[in-house]
Amino acid sequence: MKSLADLEKIREEARRMTDLREGKAQTKVIIGMGTCGIAAGARETMKAILDEINKRNLSGIALTPTGCLGLCEQEPIVEVEIPGQPRIIYGKVTPEKARQIVAKHLVNNNIIGEWVIGRK
Amino acid sequence: MAIYRSHVLVCGGTPCLLKGARTIRNLFQQEINRYQMADEIRVVETGCLGPCDEGPVVIIYPEGVMYSRLQPTDIPKIVEHHLYKGRVVEELVYRERKDSKEISSKVPLEGEKYLDRQKRVVLRNCGRINPDLIEEYIANHGYEALGKVLTELRPEQVVEIVTASKLQGRGGAGFPTGLKWSFTAKTQADRKYIVCNADEGEPGTFKDRLIMEGDPHSIIEGMAIAGYAVGAEEGIIYIRGEYHLSIERMARAIRQANEHGLLGKNIFGSGFSFQIEIRSGAGAYICGEETALIESIEGSRGEPRVKPPYPGVAGLWGKPTVVNNVETLANIAPIILNGPEWFRSIGTESSPGTKVFTMLGDINNQGLIEVPMGITLREIVYEVGGGIPGGKGFKMAQTGGTSGGCLPMEFLDMPMDYDTLSKVGSALGSGAMLIIDDTHCIVDVLKSFMKFFCHESCGKCTPCREGNTRLYEILTALSAGTATKAHIQLMKDLARTMQLTALCGLGQSAPNSLITCLRFFADEIEAHLNGKCPTGVCKSLATQFEAV
8 A cells, every 4th residue: 555545546446335335325226026027027127237337337326126016017117216306117128228228317317208107 | 346236244243153144144145146146236244233132133235124033944035035026024124122013124224222322433334344355444434544644643643632532441441542652652662562452351241352353454453553653563462262253354354454555564655564463362361451461472371460560661572562452442543534522522521432332131132232421321221222021120230241340220320431330339341231130139140250250360469369269158158048247247358458459450350249239239138148038049048938
């Protein structure tokens, strides 16, 4: 360790790993993972989102599965909740669409209107 | 370092490990692999999470849900329902009290009385980071204080900060840490030493063990800062021999700190060098006394030295030596980073900061807690501790381990800090908090305390060697119904003599429990003279009593 800057570098890198435990994640991405969701491919959707988060080195995002929302027809369903904004629910999210949601909605804050099936 | 969507923190403190936490951890990993989620979910073994009696304990993030008392058969259920499908398994979630029906679905760091009343400074990382990964310590501001000290402050400024914080030694005696450092800093010598006293032998105390297991780097950082402040380049951690896991985790942490250049030569390019080595004790209680500990490091029989000179001036190998307790050292980095004013804002004016307690005995939430100094006994027992099981009444609390005094019900509203406790003949000591309910007999309890001291007295000085044995004999006579009124006076005289003349803290504090009980439970003790044991615990008396 040569300087405080070296320490800072390690900390920034390590923080990405432990942020999750601080309860500070601002943005929530929730994926329906009931039997209907899993059958429709929600697992692949989730993997795509996590992969995209990793590729883009994003932090402060809590990615969690949840039970069936009651809109089985629309699965896989992905909800995006950014503080201070309405919750956006996307339907029939394929892995490819999921990657675009990360790029457009999470990174650039542009809602992809044509895939939205609900707002809260 | 990859980002995971979920972290499963499995408590890897000794109490949980004894209850099978390693199997639980392996099962989590196995099940997660089976569901092909290995690159989504990370399983982390941490230090102690606190509720030791509820082990094995697991917390799952980002939800912050705590599961307790886990059995191997529970794991597939948690992995399938919680981790795979996103539904919390309510029936396995940690409940605040055993006898409460309420289930709290989430245990983040708020909302629960058990955690609500706590203030985590020393245990800031315990149960939240993987102690085997230096990166996780660094992620939580680890080694920032050392960096600040080495690059911005002069050694005397560091001593000033610690003095201004009014931090007192957390090993038992409560000696001001800043003052201790200043003695060694002022003494000129070619070599000086920092010794971390991790020979935790007080019955019922396991806080140092769990701090070392849960956050070893906080001790390393504290020692290095102490070294810079007093001008020492060598540190020794003297760890109790039975603490295998503490030794293992400390050793790994020291190795990692060396690899990262946080120990060794020229740290942060400041020219300051510091090395740490580990010595393990052989299981003698007396070696927790600082001069006996130093004798033991030097390879001699662990017997206390005559003081003065104090170790601060002439300690290890005759050189100036700072001996600090594990918990004391773990307080150093936060004090440097947040300032002495911040530290003084916690706790009471004369005893600032927090205190780590190990709660045990007749209490619902047994385990490790950290509370601000000055919290009342009632709050500890009935709020943090969740009360006494089985609806029984509170009889007494022994603070400070077996060498501490016993406090009856009248003291429930007394603030817990160094000053107040020493005024009533007890001590905050090492932080053991033994709660005893009203079904126990005082004479019987005292007997078991004195038996311990008979065993652990090193035999060097007469008051301790003889005194403990005689006290034990008289207590045995009391419980057998053969003691006389003169015995009570004899006990008082013996106890006073030991307090005044024993060579070290062991003999001086051994009669504390007896003296306080003679004062607060005189009626119960004297009843034994008349052949009665009010609780019916002393068997020979109980039968006599019933026969009458």
